[in-house]
Amino acid sequence: MTIPSPQxxxxxxxxxxxxxxxxxxxxGPWSAGPQPAGPRAxxxxxxxxxSGGGLARGLQRVTASALGPYQSAVVRIGFAATYLFFLxxxxxxxxxxxxxxxxxxxxxxxxLTEGNRAFSVLMWTDSTVWFEAVYALTLLSAAALMLGWRTxxxxxxxxxxxxxxxxxxxxxxxxxxxxxxxxxxxxxxxxCAQVWSLxxxxxxxxxxxxxxxxxxxxDIAGPALWAPxxxxxxxxxAMGGLGGTPxxxxxxxxxxxxxxxxxxxxRYLPRSEFRTLLDVLANLAHNATLAVIMAEVCLIYATAxxxxxxxxxxxxxxxLYYPLNLDYFTPWPALSDILGASGLMVMVLxxxxxxxxxxxxxxxxxxxVKNVLLVVMICEHAGIALLLGLPFFSMAMIAADxxxxxxxxxxxxxxxxxxxxxxxxxxxxxxxxxxGKPGAPTRAxxxxxxxxxxxxxxxxxxxxxxxxxxxxxxVG
Numbered sequence: 001m002t003i004p005s006p007q008x009x010x011x012x013x014x015x016x017x018x019x020x021x022x023x024x025x026x027x028g029p030w031s032a033g034p035q036p037a038g039p040r041a042x043x044x045x046x047x048x049x050x051s052g053g054g055l056a057r058g059l060q061r062v063t064a065s066a067l068g069p070y071q072s073a074v075v076r077i078g079f080a081a082t083y084l085f086f087l088x089x090x091x092x093x094x095x096x097x098x099x100x101x102x103x104x105x106x107x108x109x110x111x112l113t114e115g116n117r118a119f120s121v122l123m124w125t126d127s128t129v130w131f132e133a134v135y136a137l138t139l140l141s142a143a144a145l146m147l148g149w150r151t152x153x154x155x156x157x158x159x160x161x162x163x164x165x166x167x168x169x170x171x172x173x174x175x176x177x178x179x180x181x182x183x184x185x186x187x188x189x190x191x192c193a194q195v196w197s198l199x200x201x202x203x204x205x206x207x208x209x210x211x212x213x214x215x216x217x218x219d220i221a222g223p224a225l226w227a228p229x230x231x232x233x234x235x236x237x238a239m240g241g242l243g244g245t246p247x248x249x250x251x252x253x254x255x256x257x258x259x260x261x262x263x264x265x266x267r268y269l270p271r272s273e274f275r276t277l278l279d280v281l282a283n284l285a286h287n288a289t290l291a292v293i294m295a296e297v298c299l300i301y302a303t304a305x306x307x308x309x310x311x312x313x314x315x316x317x318x319x320l321y322y323p324l325n326l327d328y329f330t331p332w333p334a335l336s337d338i339l340g341a342s343g344l345m346v347m348v349l350x351x352x353x354x355x356x357x358x359x360x361x362x363x364x365x366x367x368x369v370k371n372v373l374l375v376v377m378i379c380e381h382a383g384i385a386l387l388l389g390l391p392f393f394s395m396a397m398i399a400a401d402x403x404x405x406x407x408x409x410x411x412x413x414x415x416x417x418x419x420x421x422x423x424x425x426x427x428x429x430x431x432x433x434x435x436g437k438p439g440a441p442t443r444a445x446x447x448x449x450x451x452x453x454x455x456x457x458x459x460x461x462x463x464x465x466x467x468x469x470x471x472x473x474x475v476g
Contacts, residue, residue, distance in 0.1 A: 352376075
């Protein structure tokens, strides 16, 4: 039996009865938006009951769609923004942290990476020009990944940049850097630009052209990005510059070869069953990786909570008092003094931190309790950023927590952001977003060209794939 293609609009998911647009991100790196899929095979009449029917529906759900499109988009934006802001903040100090002036000299870093078989393109040469190029490329890839431009390519470059910079001077990082390190690898395997991305806008334009009987826009930027990357990959493999672990070269080669296969299939067999099979494999990789991300977040909180329980300062409720009185962790001394002067508040926050971290993994299947604890943990990390001066650690953890945010809340948040942008544009001189008013260009169908297209959720401008998170699941 042919597995239905997730891009087909003929069989929408039950939880999203509104008409669906075309999907927003193909798993193939040549074209970040999906190409029109062929007609779907009709379902067999009748549905099997019992456990067999539930298993079939579950298999259909994880193969026919990439789940959690809004959650994965928030994770992408959050981690890309975290590392982008970190690189910008450390721009004046980049040479001392990771460059030629670092106390952890290039020769020491080379010995360490050879010993632990770590990967870093900064170990290819100690040239200052090469360091500046890698730093700038990492910064640009983080910005492009945050915006969702050529997401598949940018996610690979972002991963390479994060691994290279962090492995150059591993003693400069903290817990937040470890989370960014892991998530940079996971994002490569996800379809995280289905919504809230420039790739989603491009996919929507191609879907409108397909509906009008026009061919899709020719993709030039995709092959132009991946062709030189293939040359670099061949050279690095031949020179032994991909580190001593076998998984990273294998992953990079699989990603690059899949780009070639996807481009060829999209161009010559766009409506074939092989094209549908590629979508199924991409959805499986995305959904499995999303499950790994959720398990990773639960593991972080569970281990942190149980280790705290074993500490005597956490047991007597005074653990928070000590960092509040360390100069290194007091960006606002007056605020820290006010909080640290209250023994009751210190005890409540100390015990509350342990309770929330230990309890969170056990509340995932209760939506209301999970959402309450999620708000508490996000507020906790915001307090860490404010009181202890660890903004990037907090940003990384909040971005990781976002994988559990409810879909309805994220859709509402996207709607508010869209309306806010429209109001802002209408206040600019010479701009008006209202259809029919001067300064608002219109399309052939009479709608405003500068206003985003609405979907069935009234205000979100990005098309949603079917099965994208409606109903009660772990991610919403």
